[in-house]
Amino acid sequence: MNFREKLKTGLFTVLMLCAGCLSMPETALLPGAPEDLENCVALFPSGPWECVHKIEAVIQEGMSSSLLGITKGDPAGRKLHTLLLTPEGFILFEAEQHEDAISVLKAMAPFDSPAFARGLMEDVNLLFSPPQGRPSKLGKRADGALVCRWERPDGSRIEIALSTVPKISLRDRHGDLAKEALLMAPFVKGLASQMELRAYKPAPYRLMMTLLPGAS
Amino acid sequence: MKKWAWNKILYLCSAVTVAGLVSVMPGYSQDWASLKESFRNIQSVKAEFLQERHLQILKDPLISEGRFLYLVSGSLRWEYLSPLRSVMLQKGDSVRLYHFSEGAWKQDMTQAVEARRMVLAEMSQWFQGRFEESKIFSHVYSSGSPGRILLAPKEGINRFILGIEIVLSDRPGVIDRVEITEPGGSATRIAFRNVEINASLPSKLFDEP
Numbered sequence: 438m439n440f441r442e443k444l445k446t447g448l449f450t451v452l453m454l455c456a457g458c459l460s461m462p463e464t465a466l467l468p469g470a471p472e473d474l475e476n477c478v479a480l481f482p483s484g485p486w487e488c489v490h491k492i493e494a495v496i497q498e499g500m501s502s503s504l505l506g507i508t509k510g511d512p513a514g515r516k517l518h519t520l521l522l523t524p525e526g527f528i529l530f531e532a533e534q535h536e537d538a539i540s541v542l543k544a545m546a547p548f549d550s551p552a553f554a555r556g557l558m559e560d561v562n563l564l565f566s567p568p569q570g571r572p573s574k575l576g577k578r579a580d581g582a583l584v585c586r587w588e589r590p591d592g593s594r595i596e597i598a599l600s601t602v603p604k605i606s607l608r609d610r611h612g613d614l615a616k617e618a619l620l621m622a623p624f625v626k627g628l629a630s631q632m633e634l635r636a637y638k639p640a641p642y643r644l645m646m647t648l649l650p651g652a653s
Numbered sequence: 654m655k656k657w658a659w660n661k662i663l664y665l666c667s668a669v670t671v672a673g674l675v676s677v678m679p680g681y682s683q684d685w686a687s688l689k690e691s692f693r694n695i696q697s698v699k700a701e702f703l704q705e706r707h708l709q710i711l712k713d714p715l716i717s718e719g720r721f722l723y724l725v726s727g728s729l730r731w732e733y734l735s736p737l738r739s740v741m742l743q744k745g746d747s748v749r750l751y752h753f754s755e756g757a758w759k760q761d762m763t764q765a766v767e768a769r770r771m772v773l774a775e776m777s778q779w780f781q782g783r784f785e786e787s788k789i790f791s792h793v794y795s796s797g798s799p800g801r802i803l804l805a806p807k808e809g810i811n812r813f814i815l816g817i818e819i820v821l822s823d824r825p826g827v828i829d830r831v832e833i834t835e836p837g838g839s840a841t842r843i844a845f846r847n848v849e850i851n852a853s854l855p856s857k858l859f860d861e862p
Contacts, residue, residue, distance in 0.1 A: 489715060491737045493754050502763045503739050503752030509710055518710055523763065524739040524752070525731075525772075526706040526715065526841055649736050 466576025466584055473575045477585035477597045478567045480605075480620065482627035485511045490632075490646040492521075497641075504529070506646065510565055519561050521548065534558055560634055560644070563605055564618055568595045603629075613638060625650075684796040691826030692782025698723040700848040704733075707840040714842075721845070723780050728859035729773055740862045743773045751862040758862040779819060779828065790817065799829060812836070826850070 487509040495501040507520040514535070521530040531543040532554055541554050568587040573594075575585050582600035589595065592610030597603070606617040615638040620629035625648060634644040699722050706715040722730040732740040738753035739761065748770045750761040775787060784792040790804035804817040815834045822829040830844040
């Protein structure tokens with residue numbers, strides 16, 4: 438490979454890497470109806486609830502772990518309580534959240550870092566709690582999917598898209614996709630029977646969650 | 654007559670008390686000795702189990718089902734069949750954990766292998782009746798029907814476990830259930846059923862998931 442080819446390859450690589458850093462342009466929305474917000478929020482359980490999930494966590498392809506997750510919520514009181522257990526039932530992590538305050542009750546290594554607690558509670562909020570406040574945008578995409586978008590004080594935004602498979606996405610303040618979750622029907626007492634959460638930033642991982650019967 | 658009857662009751666009470674005390678002192682009780690002998694005759698155990706995990710957060714316990722295979726030579730297979738399928742394999746000092754996903758067994762990346770090794774080592778000792786060898790529990794044997802072995806955690810472990818009660822079956826050397834009490838009101842109850850003693854267990858059951 439001569440110098441020109443090397444330069445071309447190098448530039449192409451740099452361009453590709455930069456393209457990966459670019460934020461997605463905001464999708465244009467057609468005007469929505471007043472009841473659209475209710476439809477977006479209806480994706481989450483409304484009354485007190487509890488559920489048990491079978492979780493397969495994939496950090497990299499070929500590196501995965503099987504866990505049990507227990508979560509309990511009280512939307513009116515803005516309370517969440519979550520536990521992560523091994524298949525044998527050892528508690529690896531337990532935390533409570535009241536409004537925005539998180540209390541870690543138990544955390545075994547390697548689940549004992551503040552970053553892990555923040556990340557896990559962010560996942561739990563994304564999957565089970567409707568975003569707070571009024572959405573900044575409501576409307577329909579060209580494909581007919583209803584979209585509700587919330588801007589958060591830190592500049593990040595949450596978007597709920599109600600298409601055949603409802604999707605919740607979280608973009609950071611630069612507009613980069615940080616996490617997205619697919620919620621698969623059937624819904625049992627307001628909870629999806631299957632969920633897949635893909636995290637891209639700051640660290641990539643994938644959670645495949647199956648709702649276990651009897652506990653919701 | 655009244656005095657004689659009263660003395661007899663006192664005598665019987667003290668005899669029962671002494672017998673009770675002797676029964677909880679391993680090594681000094683005939684019951685304990687015969688129990689140890691029963692455990693010594695066990696070369697392998699094959700059983701199914703039903704595990705109830707009681708947690709403060711849940712109204713109803715979390716129920717898991719599985720099977721358990723054990724060879725006195727140092728191999729153990731602890732397998733959950735539901736709600737999630739996973740298996741822990743121990744052969745000598747090696748402990749491996751797998752979970753079943755998308756139609757295949759996958760090696761689990763979960764850490765805490767050391768903690769699991771410790772638990773498996775304890776369980777191996779229980780199934781051989783070697784309670785006095787535990788580094789983390791002291792034990793008390795309570796004869797009766799059913800017989801029970803109470804394990805009290807030593808310093809350090811009591812942050813996680815308040816106590817373990819091993820309830821013996823009518824069959825000599827067979828454990829009927831294990832009850833683990835934790836701080837904060839959580840508990841685990843593992844009941845064994847369809848227990849087969851000294852069945853032939855192929856080695857590959859401890860090598861592959």
